[in-house]
Amino acid sequence: MHEFGNDADRCALLDAAGRCFAKLGYERTTMAVIASSVGISVSELSTYFPSREEVFHAVSASVFDMFLEAQRIPVQPGTDPRVVLGAATAAFIESVFRFGRLFTLIEDRAAVDPVVKEQLETAHGRVLRRYIRFIEGLGQTGAATPCAEPAQLARKLSDAQWSGAERLIDAPKDEQQRFIADITAASERFIGIGGVTELTSRTAS
CATH class of the missing domain: 1.10.10.60 (Homeodomain-like)
Known part of the structure; x- marks a missing residue:
């Protein structure tokens, strides 16, 4: 190219x-x-x-570059983990809202285009690894009591954020913001920040 x-x-x-x-x-x-x-x-x-295919590959690469950059949350020592979790969750979800239908189209193309599939898996994997390290760090310092293994928990929460945000791409702004607040609160509970570790079927859906 x-x-x-x-x-x-x-x-x-x-x-x-x-x-x-x-x-x-x-x-x-x-x-x-x-x-x-x-x-x-x-x-x-x-x-x-x-070709159009190469244009799309460049577009999707650019989207994922911006998506990953948005997940870089500067953290000062001693920052409340709730603040970090809230900022990271909002950044993740708002990135999906920002790219909207282009984001869902990229996902659709990933099913038939191996280049886009690799781009998607790479971006998702990087976000997931950051999430795992965050949960592991909280568990190691005693700041949280995760309700499941960090890798399993990070994947479930990440998938919930991703799929939920996609469903709300065209929703009113206030509904989108409620989702961010709700999923952030649920993530706090699942990660066990504050000692609450119950995982309800309602929140997991």
């Missing part, structure tokens, strides 16, 4: 292409549609991205 001009040009192209994919879906987003969206010819676009 070739680089598209300078960084600003490349970002503009990928942003425009991402909007096209999100609005029209993969099949209806042709090279002509993408080129038109940024005011260049198809032949010029092809110089940088030979």
